[in-house]
Amino acid sequence: MRHSEPMRRFVRADGPEKVTGSGRYTADLTLTGQLIAKFRYAEVSHGRITKLDVSAAREVAGVLAVLTQDDVPDLRYGDAVADRTLFARDVVRFEGEVIAAVAATSAQAAQAGIDAIIVEIDELPAITDVEEALTEQSPLVHEGWADYESGWGCERNRNVASFSSISKGDAAAAMNTADHVVSSRFVADGSHALPIEPRSVVAQWEGNKVTIWTSTQVPFKARDGVCETLGLPSNRVRVIVPHLGGGFGGKCGFHFEAHIAALSRAARRPVKLVFSREEEFLAPDRRREGIVFEVTSGVMDNGDIVARTGKVVVDNGAYTADAGFFPQMASMHLAGPYKVANVHIDAHLVYTNHQPSGSVRAPTAPQACWALESHTDELAAAIGMDPVDFRLRNCVDTGDEGVVGQTYDEIGLIECIEAATGAAGYGRTELAADEAIGVAVGWWPSFPGASGAYVKLEADGSGEIITGAQECGTGSVMTLRQLAADELGMDPEDFQIVYQDTAAGPYDAGATGSQTLLNNGRAVQNASRQIAGQLRQMAADRFEASPDDIVLGDGVAMVVGTPDRSVPIAELARSSMNTELLLGHGSSAPVDTPVLRNSTCVGDMGLSAWIGPQFSCHAVRVKVDRDTGVARVVSVHAAHDSGTIINPIAARGQIEGGVVMGIGQALSEGTQYDERGAQRNAALLEYKLQTAADIPPIHTKFVEVFTNDAGPNGAKGVAEAPNVATAAAIANAISKVVGAPVRQLPMTAERVWEHSVGNGEVAS
Amino acid sequence: MSFVIATSVEEALAALANGASPIAGGTDLVVGARHGKFELPPELVAIDRIEALATIEIGADSMRIGSGVTHATLMADPAIVGSYTAVADAAALVGSPATRNVGTIGGNIMNASPAMDTGAPLVVLGASVELARVGSSRVVPIGDLWSGPGQTTASADELCTAVLVPSRPAASGTAYVRLEYRRAMEIAVVGAAAAVELADDGSISAVAVALSAVAPTIISIEIEPADVERGSVAEAASQQCSPITDLRASDRYRRHCVGVIASRAVDAAARRAAGESIAVPVNRALGIGAA
Known part of the structure; x- marks a missing residue:
């Protein structure tokens, strides 16, 4: 369901404090x-x-x-x-x-x-090469690894901290039947989250x-x-x-x-x-992981992908932090949102003496999407099919079965592809010889989990949401006001939020996994519904009506269809001091997770979270200076299925921020190490973020597909999904201009130039 | 630690004679110290409020640019943009608006980074530097100022008070182009400045090219008008440099790119000499590098 227009208005509660500087960090x-x-x-x-x-x-x-x-x-x-x-x-x-x-x-x-x-x-000796660390001859990062406990049940062995294998059909046999077989290798460097606040x-x-x-x-x-x-x-x-x-x-x-x-x-x-900025670079255990990908696909002349095999080696760094589920995430992204009947992918999380890896916005996804979607363009080229037509033919749609056996409820990937490529003028726009439009599709799961909130109405009719949720800048906590207001027929600005205090609010997993709206949103709705029930009962008593006939809206409780039988909610709140206080508590209800074919899957951590997956398609126009390899993004068209959009301005902000981060990952952000495993560019001078001056116009289109698998009112998350497909789309554009995919991420100017003159992988 | 704010050149020179180090915008000094490149000098004399250093004077046969003139002024001053366009091209690429509003031309050249932006334009313009100490001053050709990365031939008690640039002939043009990975807060991967003069028939009668970030200092290369006609500017630049490999680029990539960039600088300078108006900076106007 869509909210009424007033409910879609965005007034961000923490905005004035942050903008004026009165807020405290x-x-x-x-x-x-x-x-x-x-x-x-x-x-x-x-x-x-x-x-x-x-x-x-x-x-x-x-x-x-x-x-x-x-x-x-x-x-x-x-x-x-x-x-x-x-x-x-x-x-x-x-x-x-x-x-x-x-x-x-x-x-x-x-x-x-x-x-x-x-x-x-x-x-x-520092163990720095993740593929060497995977070999049986490699020295161990943790001599005593076998004695460690794993609460998550990671499949471990020597330097392998976690292993996952997903398997569907018979990939080897199907590969032999393919008209074309294409193998690709891609190497993504590690990078950083780089919050402005150390x-x-x-x-x-x-x-x-x-x-x-x-x-x-x-x-x-x-x-x-x-x-x-x-x-x-x-x-x-x-x-x-x-x-x-x-x-x-x-x-x-x-x-x-x-x-x-x-x-x-x-x-x-x-x-x-x-922390100093240097410490922020070096000490935390949440760096974006370097990954090596090998992927092979078999494709028929008619455009069907019939088989896919892959190997993923993820650099865990020295300690495992929360990277235990990264093999599963990377595997899902290397399989991709495609209908492939025969898949086998092995993924390893491997200790090295690098800084530990951990959840940076959509962990493993931008790199894996970059690898897979570059490979997908190679597949399309192998059979001479337009890469967008090729994706439309092979991508998953409503009712299709995914790689681990999940059947997708209502999803809008095809609509995303059509919206992004259509708006970008793909195939219709005259482009200079040094320009191209690259297209990539991405996806990201929704993680259901426990989460709680209280809501109360004070005697003056003002409301307060007390939540365990954490606002990390996305606006998701701020959006909770709209959900409470929607349930209670009040204005979002009637509510204040008490948040990010473990002694005040009930448990929440935090600003992680795009989960705040999905889980805490349902908790706030449930808490608000308790108060709504109280208000309906109070109004029903007053008008001698049934509570079922009381509607809450525009700040009043009214007998349905009879405006003269209404009472301001503030008046009911005042009288609550003489009866029962208006207090609600809510929790996110457990969600039925998709049935997985467990017999064909080793290590399913995270896989069951592919409930209500979010889909995206980015179409990016890029200009490449062939003589120097410098690539510049001219424009980005991003289409997203994140379900119902509760707050369009905040959601658009997430898309734009994710795209900007994706441009950085694509072109300039990458950690360089010396042979002893030390970071060489742990400073903002040499670790190149994109600046405001570099950012192109970003056009966002939301494909709002309602599914019962999602959170409040059909909303899915939107914080991580925008970060998934941008680098991949840029890669495909660069590849079109220079004639071959750049197989290292970031695709720095020097790497683009080296690839364009045929020199393959380069060190920096 | 002492910090003295000088209000005249004489006060500043006296402080230098007593061992203080000058600070104008501080965009190299403070950033460098915070990065651990060196300790912040214990005694500083601030020269950013000396009005005599912040003036641009147009003489009969030269221009005198005070060492305290900021990049923000250089990139917009009509006389600079009109006659010494490459200097404006370079100043417009320095750092960010904040850096350009406090960073000065004197600071840029005395910091002696081989990757500085204003250095190569001043070399092709035949500029000199005025160095003053208590009781005397001298003028040094700018090419003789730099002795290595971060090193100058000035003594510790000498202050750069001005840059002197000869007037330009009619039918001439200059340009500065750099290779950059992003549009702001960037340092030249490589850079090139060119000055071109045209004969009455429109042919190139003189050309000068200087390169940044491909040698221990800004270097001037040997080049003739015939090289431009033959299309061998890039080759000449690539052959005459001695780049290093660092975090930003390999020597091999720098050697290739400096040729590309030098060729583009000569082209832009020649077009300006012929009367074409190419906005400052060339990088943005022509979509070069990250533009």
Whole structure:
């Protein structure tokens, strides 16, 4: 169902604070007696600690606490695999690993304390090549991997932290029947989420309880990490997120909250950590993973894809963070939203001595989509078919069965392809010889999960939503006002939101997996419906009518069809003080996940989340300077099936932001490593984000297909999907101009030039 | 740490004589120190409020550009855009609006980065630099100023007070083009400036080309009008440079691209010499590089 026009109006509740600068971020907080924290990092990618002596640091003037692994509970933790400790113990496995922490009365004193720590490390050979790390001969990143526990049931072996295999039909046999077989290899570099706000944590103990203000996307997960690593019950740790200055996945996960809480407890003072930009590059365990793809497809002369095999090797980095399900995600994206009857894809998540990988906006998807969609254009070329016609022939539509056996309810991929290519003038526009329009399709799952909210109406008729959800800038929490207002017949601006505080709101998974609207939206609806029921009963009592005949709208409760029998909701709220307070609580109900063919699938983590998948098609016009390889995006047409769009302006903002991030991934953003596994471009000067001056016009079209598999009113997520197909579409445009796909991501100018003059893979 | 705000050139020179380091826009000094390239000098003298350094004076046979003139002024000043267009091309590409509003020509050339944007245009224009110290001053051809990456032949107590640029003949044109990966906050991957003079018959009578980011300093290359006619500008530029491999590009790619860029700079300068109006900067007007 579509909302009425007034409900689609967007007034963003946190807008004025953020725009005027009156809003407060974690780094803005200053507590009485506050100390400054600094970390001592490994600075080598792989080595054995032979000496760690902090005694001199403890004597530095102004230093009130120095911690190492000896000072905290000695246990391993980790989302998918319990493979790391708060501080390095015996072995360091990436350059940004924390060895010790200092809290002191000033930043200078803290640095002096850090400098006084004596660390001696016997450097070991860094394991940096993900394909070599997969071999049986490779040294191990974790000698003791077999003793680690995996709460997620990862399929592990030596340097393989997680493995997944999806299999449908008989790919090998079907490949032999194909008229054409095309094999492709693609290598994607790692990259970064790069939120503008470097992370910050402030911790303060009162008695046996600690309050932690932190720039996280996942306050409950951060709280649970503190509880797990410091041995505290959930109700003694309160995590509050002031305004968050962006995350893009980089602030998912539990990071440094426990370090700062432990420092604060040891120093008996509040402690504050603020990262430099360099630390933000090097230390978090949420980098976008490098991936190597090999994919082979068999295609018939008539255009049918009959078989696909693939191998995916994902660089896990030194620790597993939340990357345990990445093999499944990457496999799904290499299979793609296509009707292929015979598929076999193996995917490996492999330890290296790089910074750990983790959920950055649509993890694995932009890279895998880039690889698959480049390959798809190669398939179309092999049989001489237009690549858009080829996609229309092979892509999934309503009622088709996907690669793991899910049958798709109402979906709009074909409509997306038609909308994006139509608006871009694909096939109809005169293009200069150095220009081309590239097209790619993408998809992204919806992750159902537990999530809660309270709603209350005050005596003056104003409302408050108290939610566990986290706003990371997408506007999804802000959109909750519209859902509550819609249920209660009120105006969105009648509501304030209390959010991102674990002691105030019920559990929510956080700003992760495009899940806020899907899950917390249903919780807010359910909470609001309780109050709506109360209001209908009160109005029914007053007018001697049935509650079923009371409608809520325009701020009044009215007997249906009789405007003279109506009462302002504010008046009912006032009288609630004499009867029963208007309080609602709601939770996201469990969702029936798609039935999977488990017998043909190893490691199905994440696969069942392909409920209500979001689809997209991007058509991108690109101009390539053939003499230098510099590619410039001229325009982007993006069409998305994210179900019902609750808030068009916010949703369009997500598309535009995702596209911009995709352009960066396509052309300029990539981590460069030295042979010892250290990042060479951990600074904004040399890690090239796109700037405002580089961004082309972005045209968005929403294909609103209603499905019962989605969230509130048929809405799916929209935060990650826009990031999936852009790089792939740019790749296909570049390939058309220079005559062959560029098989490395990012497709830097130098790489485009090297490919165009036939030199294949290049180092940088 | 001391920080003195000088209100006259004399005050600034006195501070330098006592060991202070000059700071104008600070766009190299502060950023470099924060990146750990060097320690921030303990004693600084701010020269950004000295009005005498911020003027552009047009003389009979030359122009005197004060060292404190900002990139924002250079890219828009009618006299610069009219006669020394390559300098405006270069200034318009520096950093961002914020950088251009505080960054100065003196700072750019004294920072002596081989990737600086204003250096190559000044070389092809035959510019000189005025260096002052307490009690004396001297004029140095700009090509003699740089001795290596970040190194100049100026002594620590000398302040760059002005850049002197000879007047241009009629029927001449200049241009600066750079290879860039994005449109703002960028450093030249390679760059090239060209100055072209035309004879009465429209043929090229003189040409000069200087290159950035392909050698330890900005370099001037040997080139003749005949090279332009033969279409061998790119070859000449690629042969005469000595680029390095770094995070931004390989030596091989730089050597190739500097030829492409030099050729485009000569072409743009020749078109301007012939009277064609190509807006500043050439990169944007002609869709070069990331444009």
